[in-house]
Amino acid sequence: MPELELTINGQGYTLDAPVGTSLAHLLREELGLTGTKIACNEGHCGACTVQVDGVPTLSCITLAHTVRGEVTTIEGLRDHPLIDAFVRADAVQCGFCTPGQVVSAAALVAANPDPTVEEIRHSMAGNICRCGTYPRIEEAILTWRG
Amino acid sequence: MARLIRTEKEVEGRFEEVWLVVEEDPLQQWPAGPQAVVGRPAPRKDALQRVRGQARFTADIQLPGMLHTAVLRSPHAHARVERIDLAPALALPGVRAALGPGEAKGLEREPAFGGAAVAAVAADTFAQAHAAVRAIEVGWEQLDVVLDPEEAVARKQFTAEPTVYERGDFDKALAQADVVVESTYRTSVVVHNSMETHQAVCEWIGDTLDIYISTQYIWGVRSAVAKELGIPGDKVRVVCEYMGGGFGSKNDPGEYTFIAAELAKRTGRPVRCALTRREENVAAGNRNATIQKLTVGARSDGTIVALGGEFINAVGASGWSAMTEGPMQMLYACDNVRTTRYGAKINTPPMKAFRAPGFVEGTFGLECLVDELAAKLDLDPLELRRRNHANGNDGKPYSSKNLMECYALAQKHWDRRDEVRARSDGAWKHGVGMASQIWFGGGGPPSYAWTRVTSDGRVTVITAMQDIGTGTRTAMAQIAAEELGLPLDRVDVVLGDSARGPYATLSAGSSTTPSVGPAVRAAAADVKRQIIEIAAQRHHLEERVLDLKNGNIVSADGNLSQPLEELVGLLENAQILGKGARGPNPTGMSVLTFGVQVVEVAVDVETGEVRVERVAAAHDVGRIINPLGARSQVEGGIIQGIGHTLSEQRLMDMETGRILTTSLDAYRMPTIADVPEIVCEFVDVPDEHLTSLGAKGLGEPPIVPLAAAIANAIRDATGADVHELPISREEMLRALREAQERAAERTKESVGAR
Numbered sequence: 001m002p003e004l005e006l007t008i009n010g011q012g013y014t015l016d017a018p019v020g021t022s023l024a025h026l027l028r029e030e031l032g033l034t035g036t037k038i039a040c041n042e043g044h045c046g047a048c049t050v051q052v053d054g055v056p057t058l059s060c061i062t063l064a065h066t067v068r069g070e071v072t073t074i075e076g077l078r079d080h081p082l083i084d085a086f087v088r089a090d091a092v093q094c095g096f097c098t099p100g101q102v103v104s105a106a107a108l109v110a111a112n113p114d115p116t117v118e119e120i121r122h123s124m125a126g127n128i129c130r131c132g133t134y135p136r137i138e139e140a141i142l143t144w145r146g
Numbered sequence: 147m148a149r150l151i152r153t154e155k156e157v158e159g160r161f162e163e164v165w166l167v168v169e170e171d172p173l174q175q176w177p178a179g180p181q182a183v184v185g186r187p188a189p190r191k192d193a194l195q196r197v198r199g200q201a202r203f204t205a206d207i208q209l210p211g212m213l214h215t216a217v218l219r220s221p222h223a224h225a226r227v228e229r230i231d232l233a234p235a236l237a238l239p240g241v242r243a244a245l246g247p248g249e250a251k252g253l254e255r256e257p258a259f260g261g262a263a264v265a266a267v268a269a270d271t272f273a274q275a276h277a278a279v280r281a282i283e284v285g286w287e288q289l290d291v292v293l294d295p296e297e298a299v300a301r302k303q304f305t306a307e308p309t310v311y312e313r314g315d316f317d318k319a320l321a322q323a324d325v326v327v328e329s330t331y332r333t334s335v336v337v338h339n340s341m342e343t344h345q346a347v348c349e350w351i352g353d354t355l356d357i358y359i360s361t362q363y364i365w366g367v368r369s370a371v372a373k374e375l376g377i378p379g380d381k382v383r384v385v386c387e388y389m390g391g392g393f394g395s396k397n398d399p400g401e402y403t404f405i406a407a408e409l410a411k412r413t414g415r416p417v418r419c420a421l422t423r424r425e426e427n428v429a430a431g432n433r434n435a436t437i438q439k440l441t442v443g444a445r446s447d448g449t450i451v452a453l454g455g456e457f458i459n460a461v462g463a464s465g466w467s468a469m470t471e472g473p474m475q476m477l478y479a480c481d482n483v484r485t486t487r488y489g490a491k492i493n494t495p496p497m498k499a500f501r502a503p504g505f506v507e508g509t510f511g512l513e514c515l516v517d518e519l520a521a522k523l524d525l526d527p528l529e530l531r532r533r534n535h536a537n538g539n540d541g542k543p544y545s546s547k548n549l550m551e552c553y554a555l556a557q558k559h560w561d562r563r564d565e566v567r568a569r570s571d572g573a574w575k576h577g578v579g580m581a582s583q584i585w586f587g588g589g590g591p592p593s594y595a596w597t598r599v600t601s602d603g604r605v606t607v608i609t610a611m612q613d614i615g616t617g618t619r620t621a622m623a624q625i626a627a628e629e630l631g632l633p634l635d636r637v638d639v640v641l642g643d644s645a646r647g648p649y650a651t652l653s654a655g656s657s658t659t660p661s662v663g664p665a666v667r668a669a670a671a672d673v674k675r676q677i678i679e680i681a682a683q684r685h686h687l688e689e690r691v692l693d694l695k696n697g698n699i700v701s702a703d704g705n706l707s708q709p710l711e712e713l714v715g716l717l718e719n720a721q722i723l724g725k726g727a728r729g730p731n732p733t734g735m736s737v738l739t740f741g742v743q744v745v746e747v748a749v750d751v752e753t754g755e756v757r758v759e760r761v762a763a764a765h766d767v768g769r770i771i772n773p774l775g776a777r778s779q780v781e782g783g784i785i786q787g788i789g790h791t792l793s794e795q796r797l798m799d800m801e802t803g804r805i806l807t808t809s810l811d812a813y814r815m816p817t818i819a820d821v822p823e824i825v826c827e828f829v830d831v832p833d834e835h836l837t838s839l840g841a842k843g844l845g846e847p848p849i850v851p852l853a854a855a856i857a858n859a860i861r862d863a864t865g866a867d868v869h870e871l872p873i874s875r876e877e878m879l880r881a882l883r884e885a886q887e888r889a890a891e892r893t894k895e896s897v898g899a900r
């Protein structure tokens with residue numbers, strides 16, 4: 001199995017994985033980083049969102065061997081102020097899509113600390129929430145700095 | 147003393163009589179309005195775990211040696227497996243076991259819909275299992291397929307005998323009516339598409355089966371699996387601490403659980419069986435389509451004198467025929483009502499309960515019909531509804547009803563009509579519509595809770611219910627904290643494990659909070675009584691002068707204020723244990739929820755695009771336990787409703803029964819960009835007849851009236867009568883054309899008359 005080197009949440013890993021392994025599968029099954037969820041496994045819902053060099057990336061349709069850059073998962077964002085903002089705003093129901101929402105939102109506020117509602121909607125439209133927490137997510141991002 | 151009684155239980159509009167043991171004396175309800183903890187906004191107890199990705203879902207369970215399952219599903223809508231050869235699959239790398247038809251419940255020899263499970267393979271990896279399933283050789287005999295529900299009704303292919311209801315004399319009343327409106331409404335299949343697909347992990351430990359499952363009903367899974375396998379219930383342990391959405395589709399074990407249990411037995415290893423997203427869209431159940439032929443007759447003053455309907459539920463290959471006629475029977479005062487409901491058995495994926503099953507569909511039909519009546523009578527639709535307000539349900543009084551108060555809350559939103567219509571500009575027409583809501587939501591017995599007070603003065607509530615994302619864990623903690631005079635952060639809730647807590651009801655039918663909540667309060671009152679007894683002896687005071695407030699034991703004269711942890715700390719490792727049970731619902735009363743929604747829309751009459759701009763919701767669900775979580779339920783229900791009203795369309799090839807929309811880019815659920823302004827209000831008055839809480843459920847009511855309110859707003863904006871869900875651009879343009887033709891006809895008539 002071809003070797004690959006990855007930096008995930010600041011830690012370096014040297015791993016073996018079959019060609020064709022998705023980044024999401026690798027994170028969850030090989031590294032136990034189960035905060036990244038797989039909900040559709042074909043890049044339609046955003047639950048598997050991680051950052052690669054700060055850019056939101058659908059890890060379920062990203063081949064692990066093609067990743068060139070630093071990966072940040074929800075486990076690397078556990079102390080981000082957005083976490084508390086999501087809790088305060090009640091921006092979570094079942095919580096299955098929520099880590100992906102936080103990862104996308106963290107990328108947004110890193111690039112644009114004071115996004116407008118329109119900018120939030122544009123950036124977050126790729127993350128589906130079946131429970132419909134969207135108004136709360138919007139509020140969490142608008143108030144992320146506390 | 148334990149008292150054995152017979153009482154009525156309701157789930158999703160289906161009633162049954164049950165035996166119940168009543169143990170406690172009833173507790174007095176708290177006064178209306180916010181208390182110290184109950185009625186005040188509380189962030190979720192488990193929010194941090196969920197937001198940080200630390201909550202462990204069934205999808206995250208990884209047991210040592212765990213195998214993965216792939217399922218062979220029927221490519222035909224109706225077929226018989228003539229021969230099947232599993233050997234080629236078993237020969238492939240990593241494959242550990244395979245099952246054919248009849249070897250686990252849900253593996254069908256005669257699949258009756260495309261997507262029904264037929265065979266399954268367990269392998270070291272999912273990829274291996276998937277490859278092995280493709281190697282299974284099947285000889286199919288294709289059978290006769292019926293996909294059209296009306297054809298099924300004509301052939302008398304029913305899931306159950308037709309249900310006929312009549313009160314008064316519908317025909318006579320209709321003949322005497324000043325105005326009659328008849329319309330046919332159609333609603334489409336809606337797929338739950340919970341973010342976590344249906345799945346279970348099964349492991350045999352000795353003769354006990356451990357099931358980790360994404361479920362809405364731990365105890366239902368326990369009893370169904372025990373019954374199927376012929377083992378005692380206590381030999382089945384069901385665990386679900388977190389689950390990624392259900393919306394009604396996860397009330398039973400499903401074939402995946404039986405498959406995983408059997409494969410685990412054969413291999414001696416833990417086995418996961420999880421549906422893929424594509425399987426989820428064909429095999430996990432759906433809200434069924436309906437056809438509703440409705441009639442209303444009214445006097446010229448707007449008094450509704452006759453209501454009639456023929457309802458066809460396109461149930462599918464299996465499932466139950468929900469009470470689509472319920473709103474017609476229950477929402478308005480009308481002495482003459484006749485309804486007939488057919489459950490059509492067809493070769494399509496099965497119906498499973500979906501957030502207020504039947505009432506979502508039936509409210510769309512009825513509330514559009516009532517608005518068409520208002521238009522014909524030239525009456526204000528809100529006024530028409532007030533005039534027909536019902537004061538009882540089929541002769542039964544309500545335990546509480548504050549629909550008029552909901553209307554009063556809605557009035558200011560309704561009064562925006564002129565202002566909204568004036569925004570119409572060019573092709574974009576603006577309008578306002580409304581619809582009322584009626585649904586169940588009173589919960590019922592049995593449900594139980596235990597409480598445990600430890601020497602550090604903390605309380606744990608233990609009940610084997612589930613929090614499916616609605617925030618019930620937090621509501622239970624609030625109820626216990628309120629009863630015990632403790633701050634919320636001193637209360638924990640242990641749930642989600644049938645081996646570690648007492649029975650609690652299913653999380654469906656808006657029933658968790660009204661069912662389990664009173665049991666939690668009773669269990670908290672039980673330990674509170676014991677704490678007071680202990681304090682009275684310790685301080686040589688009478689019990690009646692002692693109370694628990696803010697974490698302290700206090701005396702009425704103010705001389706004593708001792709921290710709880712100091713008193714119970716005396717006991718070191720001893721614990722104070724309490725228990726509580728849910729009592730019966732009030733006898734002879736109808737326990738229902740009510741509400742109204744006012745919707746503002748914009749319609750592009752050239753392209754048929756519809757935008758929902760604002761939704762104002764006013765609901766009456768008794769006492770609100772957590773205003774923060776309650777608002778989220780309302781918003782979530784409304785957003786889900788916007789999906790099935792405007793964009794979600796499950797497409798099927800009507801020749802073959804093949805489902806064409808199996809991915810989330812084809813089946814379009816709302817995104818954050820589709821969300822309107824949402825205003826959420828509650829009457830928030832406890833139901834004085836319902837339990838020690840006076841609280842009803844809120845999971846379902848907000849999705850009930852939305853589709854009709856949107857359709858009625860479209861009529862207000864454009865004059866077009868929408869008759870079908872979803873309101874696709876095609877349906878919108880059809881309705882606009884029809885309205886234009888009607889207007890042209892009228893012009894011609896009036897010219898001719900001149």
